[in-house]
Amino acid sequence: MSTATSPVFVSTVKTDHRPGIVGVARSEWTKIRSLRSTFWTFAVTAVLTVGLGSLFALGRTSARGGRDAITANFNAAGFPFNGLFLSQLAIGVLGVLIITTEYSSGMIRTTFTAVPQRGMVLAVKAVIFGFVTLVISLVTTFVTFFASQAILNRGTVKYGVTLSSPQALRIVIGAALYMTVCGLLGVALGALLRSTAAAITGLAGLLFILPIMMNFLPVSWHRDAIAQWLPSNAGMQIVEKVTQPLQFSPWAGLAVFAGWVAVAFLAGLVLLRRRDV
């Protein structure tokens, strides 16, 4: 055996920068930007939000549109963001995919071999993805606002509002925050469930199916008091102009939604540390 005579290995390759949280952030940014599917999903989200917002504005102001007349209480700034009911799924699915594709491909083992601090990896991944999503969502919601207000102003009666109108800025920025939280919900569910199919089902169930199911329950079951706590119901209060009875105020509602995500995220974090990869 050559053990005694063999040289002691000394690496000559030096690192370019210190590892740790900054390195992990660079790594996660490279992962996000290097996939074409990231661009496409963001594009679909933006097109859905702007497109549906404009479409709803068009429908609401068309000659035959809307059974009820537009009143002073009409939420001109928030109404176009009803399109989020669809685009929230697109951004949530992207959040799911950035983590579950690592599991389905086996990449997750390389990731956690390179950085054994799993909680840190998940947190950095969420922060990077959340930041990118927030920037793109802000652009999207501002474009949606200006496009839909232009359409609302097209007739002789101007229904549209400006950003300086009461609540308008809060609604436009709030809509972008809502989208970002939807994306982060996807990340949390992905970390928790690890499978793409399971996480997307969970996402659609929470954001989409649960609120619909709730409408079919008997009112005597305190249905409306319960329904206000549902993630999308609570979160969407951020685009409301007037708070209805048995609903949260805008920021409280968004906080409830963020709380849901925080719980899912913490559960994912705990399991991530405990489970075998």
Added chain:
Amino acid sequence: MIETHELTKKYGDTVAVDHLTFRALPGRVTGFLGPNGAGKSTTMRMILGLDAPNSGSVTVNGTPYRHHHYPLHEVGALLEAKAIHPGRSSYNHLLAVAQSNGFGPKRVTQVLELVGLEKVAKKRAGAYSLGMGQRLGIATALLGDPGILLLDEPVNGLDPEGIIWVRNLLKALAAEGRTVFVSSHLMAEMALTADHLVVIGRGQLIADTSVADFVASASTGRVRVASPDSPRLRELIAEKAVEVSPIQAGESGQSPTFTVSGLARSAIGDLAFHHGIVVHELTSEAASLEEAFMELTAGDVEFRAQDPYQHTPEQAAPAAATRKVVAP
């Protein structure tokens, strides 16, 4: 150096790795050998801190894997080929892994050239063959220029040229003083690549030995003899040897052959010379390494409790009954 001590992993009632204790030392290629399902991959995941053992411990360079600050600088691992997002190019894949440990694009280019993937580096990895995936996996393992390499079945899916490349690469890496720990279920490949063998079956250590000793243990002690005058030579040998097989007719003009147990090759040659008998062939018959390997991994208590290399030729011949036990 990789060191495990009484390492144990259970999945429910199934014991995947059972009180496994071994060391992989620097400066040599340690082959980690066992049938499919023997617990090789589970052991490797525990070494890397991906799976938590139920009991026992494992360290790399004296420290649990998770406590290393520059893990890629300590250990480079290939667990499965093509463990990469199919939509990402190998360049970006390697860059993302490199950045997490403080390495930059320069090092990525170096390892891409080292494994010969520089021409397809910008292509989507989904289009890669299994062999290219293995090369990319090896490139990932080499990113941090680590002192320890841990490779799970690295030659799977490679063409002959690729197999020889991996074999030479592993030997060269070990010659630089690195610890090279490579798993395989292919005995023949390990016989050519490894210096040392850690053999496991059903999660338990069966052998921890040099390859030379392992190969020697696989020899049956039988000698094959071919001679134009086989009947006469056979009679002469039969007077001395323990066991002589019946004569088999030679094929198409070849001399008839028979095998001898219990008499050295040189003694048979001398005997033939003294009696003036022409000999065309004198070959030591080795049992195939696969047979020796299967025999070892059959889970026979007798072989585990004692030195597995003291068995007699009769025991070495794989019995059909014990073979069945090999299946995981």
